[in-house]
Amino acid sequence: xxxxxxxxxxxxxxxxxxxxxxxxxxxxxxxxxxxxxxxxxxxxxxxxxxxxxxxxxxxxxxxxxxxxxxxxxxxxxxxxxxxxxxxxxxxxxxxxxxxxxxxxxxxxxxxxxxxxxxxxxxxxxxxxxxxxxxxxxxxxxxxxxxxxxxxxxxxxxxxxxxxxxxxxxxxxxxxxxxxxxxxxxxxxxxxxxxxxxxxxxxxxxxxxxxxxxxxxxxxxxxxxxxxxxxxxxxxxxxxxxxxxxxxxxxxxxxxxxxxxxxxxxxxxxxxxxxxxxxxxxxxxxxxxxxxxxxxxxxxxxxxxxxxxxxxxxxxxxxxxxxxxxxxxxxxxxxxxxxxxxxxxxxxxxxxxxxxxxxxxxxxxxxxxxxxxxxxxxxxxxxxxxxxxxxxxxx
Amino acid sequence: xxxxxxxxxxxxxxxxxxxxxxxxxxxxxxxxxxxxxxxxxxxxxxxxxxxxxxxxxxxxxxxxxxxxxxxxxxxxxxxxxxxxxxxxxxxxxxxxxxxxxxxxxxxxxxxxxxxxxxxxxxxxxxxxxxxxxxxxxxxxxxxxxxxxxxxxxxxxxxxxxxxxxxxxxxxxxxxxxxxxxxxxxxxxxxxxxxxxxxxxxxxxxxxxxxxxxxxxxxxxxxxxxxxxxxxxxxxxxxxxxxxxxxxxxxxxxxxxxxxxxxxxxxxxxxxxxxxxxxxxxxxxxxxxxxxxxxxxxx
Numbered sequence: 001x002x003x004x005x006x007x008x009x010x011x012x013x014x015x016x017x018x019x020x021x022x023x024x025x026x027x028x029x030x031x032x033x034x035x036x037x038x039x040x041x042x043x044x045x046x047x048x049x050x051x052x053x054x055x056x057x058x059x060x061x062x063x064x065x066x067x068x069x070x071x072x073x074x075x076x077x078x079x080x081x082x083x084x085x086x087x088x089x090x091x092x093x094x095x096x097x098x099x100x101x102x103x104x105x106x107x108x109x110x111x112x113x114x115x116x117x118x119x120x121x122x123x124x125x126x127x128x129x130x131x132x133x134x135x136x137x138x139x140x141x142x143x144x145x146x147x148x149x150x151x152x153x154x155x156x157x158x159x160x161x162x163x164x165x166x167x168x169x170x171x172x173x174x175x176x177x178x179x180x181x182x183x184x185x186x187x188x189x190x191x192x193x194x195x196x197x198x199x200x201x202x203x204x205x206x207x208x209x210x211x212x213x214x215x216x217x218x219x220x221x222x223x224x225x226x227x228x229x230x231x232x233x234x235x236x237x238x239x240x241x242x243x244x245x246x247x248x249x250x251x252x253x254x255x256x257x258x259x260x261x262x263x264x265x266x267x268x269x270x271x272x273x274x275x276x277x278x279x280x281x282x283x284x285x286x287x288x289x290x291x292x293x294x295x296x297x298x299x300x301x302x303x304x305x306x307x308x309x310x311x312x313x314x315x316x317x318x319x320x321x322x323x324x325x326x327x328x329x330x331x332x333x334x335x336x337x338x339x340x341x342x343x344x345x346x347x348x349x350x351x352x353x354x355x356x357x358x359x360x361x362x363x364x365x366x367x368x369x370x371x372x373x374x375x376x377x378x379x380x381x382x383x384x385x386x387x388x389x390x391x392x393x394x
Numbered sequence: 395x396x397x398x399x400x401x402x403x404x405x406x407x408x409x410x411x412x413x414x415x416x417x418x419x420x421x422x423x424x425x426x427x428x429x430x431x432x433x434x435x436x437x438x439x440x441x442x443x444x445x446x447x448x449x450x451x452x453x454x455x456x457x458x459x460x461x462x463x464x465x466x467x468x469x470x471x472x473x474x475x476x477x478x479x480x481x482x483x484x485x486x487x488x489x490x491x492x493x494x495x496x497x498x499x500x501x502x503x504x505x506x507x508x509x510x511x512x513x514x515x516x517x518x519x520x521x522x523x524x525x526x527x528x529x530x531x532x533x534x535x536x537x538x539x540x541x542x543x544x545x546x547x548x549x550x551x552x553x554x555x556x557x558x559x560x561x562x563x564x565x566x567x568x569x570x571x572x573x574x575x576x577x578x579x580x581x582x583x584x585x586x587x588x589x590x591x592x593x594x595x596x597x598x599x600x601x602x603x604x605x606x607x608x609x610x611x612x613x614x615x616x617x618x619x620x621x622x623x624x625x626x627x628x629x630x631x632x633x634x635x636x637x638x639x640x641x642x643x644x645x646x647x648x649x650x651x652x653x654x655x656x657x658x659x660x661x662x663x664x665x666x667x668x669x670x671x672x673x674x675x676x677x678x679x680x681x682x683x684x685x686x687x688x689x690x691x692x
Contacts, residue, residue: 024479024480024483024484025476025479025480025483027472027475027476027479052483053479053482053483055475055476055479055514056514057472057475057510058472058506058507058509058510058513059506059507059510061466061468061469061472061507062469062471062472062506062507062510063472065465065466065468065469065472065473065476065507066472066473066475066476066479067476068465068473068476069440069463069465069472069473069474069475069476069477069478069479069480070476070477070479070480070483071476071480072463072473072476072477072480073438073477073480073481073484073486074480074484075479075480075481075483075484077476077480091466091468092466092469095466201438201461201462201463201477202461203436203461203486203489206435206458206459206460206461206462207461208450208451208456208458208461208462208463209462209463209464210451210463210464210465211451211452211453211456211464212447212448212451212452212453212464213452213453214452214453217453217454
């Protein structure tokens with residue numbers, strides 16, 4: 001297979017992936033740490049390597065509204081955001097999924113004010129979990145690039161027609177340089193043909209879109225939206241498998257399991273921290289500890305089957321996440337436990353929350369988590385905050 | 395120079411906006427219906443949350459026979475740009491992109507997106523139909539509600555005369571962007587409106603049309619007075635017909651004498667409470683405005 005290796009940041013990988021997907025319009029507003037994505041795309045439009053229009057909008061709210069306008073006539077739209085920008089856009093994020101516009105958006109995971117922080121945690125996108133968007137969390141620059149192409153293929157599937165958010169950890173992924181393989185444009189063009197849809201305003205067949213419904217009809221539309229999201233599970237798996245055949249890389253569908261088969265304890269992760277956990281798993285395995293890591297790639301649709309299968313095989317599960325739903329627990333943890341509830345056997349699970357506001361999650365933290373999991377049969381605490389800098393007085 | 399005049403009998407018999415659920419005597423429907431007759435069937439309409447979207451898009455009964463979409467409330471300008479860009483990218487030719495936003499959707503929540511769309515120089519037409527309050531939600535004060543108007547959020551009583559602010563000067567704010575073409579209009583002067591629409595259709599770049607559209611429900615006026623009131627607003631000097639193009643303002647109608655403002659105001663429930671001192675404030679504001687207009691636009 002012909003390929004082209006490049007050394008790029010995660011943001012640049014996203015921009016390269018977007019260029020390969022050939023969107024018609026990029027409507028975007030800059031926000032750290034997403035900025036490089038939209039800067040590179042502007043460069044590509046300028047140098048003619050991307051035949052698209054770069055639309056300078058005045059806010060993230062308008063970025064998504066413009067993207068919806070683009071999608072409403074059947075053209076391909078891209079935007080990118082982060083943190084406060086995603087929240088400013090929130091109204092339109094829900095709107096796009098209800099309208100069934102297959103817009104693809106990159107989100108650079110970043111903490112939410114206040115206190116202000118430009119650094120990464122995942123509270124921004126996880127707060128949008130119920131917005132009706134497909135959500136993937138990638139581990140490295142290569143996966144980021146590949147997912148831009150897969151995202152359009154999944155989103156635009158006639159049975160799915162649901163917008164798609166590709167999440168990259170702020171700075172850890174967006175600004176770290178890594179070698180990547182750049183697919184050939186012709187192969188991408190074959191894999192991802194021009195978007196075709198009936199859900200558009202057309203001169204031949206005029207339509208009214210984004211209409212109102214009375215209570216007599218509204219629920220049916222919402223149920224259809226839900227069914228499309230549930231149905232996207234199979235499409236995601238198929239597209240990933242097909243991508244693997246064509247480009248030589250696939251990502252195991254909705255989750256990726258590493259050394260979990262005979263494990264006594266497994267730590268579940270989201271995003272770039274997976275790489276660090278994988279290293280610790282290898283180290284601990286060498287010392288004879290039977291541990292594994294289970295990467296949750298998709299938060300929506302939620303990989304219920306995969307989580308249940310893991311729950312059947314492993315008795316102790318940790319969930320490591322950079323998110324807290326104040327007054328409860330981490331949102332990923334809630335979702336995992338909800339899937340585990342369907343099992344006959346009771347799995348011991350514990351939530352490890354860390355990395356808020358960009359704090360490092362180190363190998364030491366992860367080793368300590370695995371020891372905590374291995375050394376206890378029951379967990380008195382449901383949620384443990386890892387990497388605390390100081391004691392907080394009660 | 396092009397003559398953009400269009401005669402009512404030249405208008406198409408085709409209806410692009412009918413079967414809607416608007417109130418009897420609705421002025422905004424007149425604006426939308428006329429606009430589409432001029433802009434034609436190859437038009438994409440974008441409407442934010444407003445009366446016109448509420449009365450014409452209730453599944454499964456759609457009142458637009460041309461392409462139309464409801465945008466988020468704040469997003470008329472941005473979605474217009476997106477639709478235009480998407481259509482252009484797909485190679486669609488000979489089309490119009492028009493927004494129909496209300497006064498609140500334009501001067502308040504939608505202002506940022508409107509400003510952005512003009513700033514981009516996008517080839518779009520933005521029509522603000524101005525009924526001087528948030529009518530759809532039950533007659534609340536907007537940024538274009540005039541001084542002295544009684545609304546449900548600017549009540550009139552012992553302490554206040556209703557709204558205490560003046561109408562935001564949208565026409566000149568928009569003109570200050572250096573927009574390709576902007577104009578004010580009134581459904582009381584349909585020929586003037588038609589000419590401006592016809593011009594808007596030809597102009598390349600952003601266009602803003604601000605049309606006064608009376609609202610019997612919100613104004614507390616008789617349904618049969620809709621057009622008459624919109625005319626009297628102009629004749630009393632409380633609204634004006636003007637254009638902006640190539641860095642120049644033009645006044646289209648310069649009444650020698652205004653009809654008494656009371657004649658216009660007291661036909662409407664929303665002004666019934668006004669006292670002499672409030673009327674004097676209104677006249678004073680009007681005269682000040684017209685002095686400026688006549689000094690610099692004539």
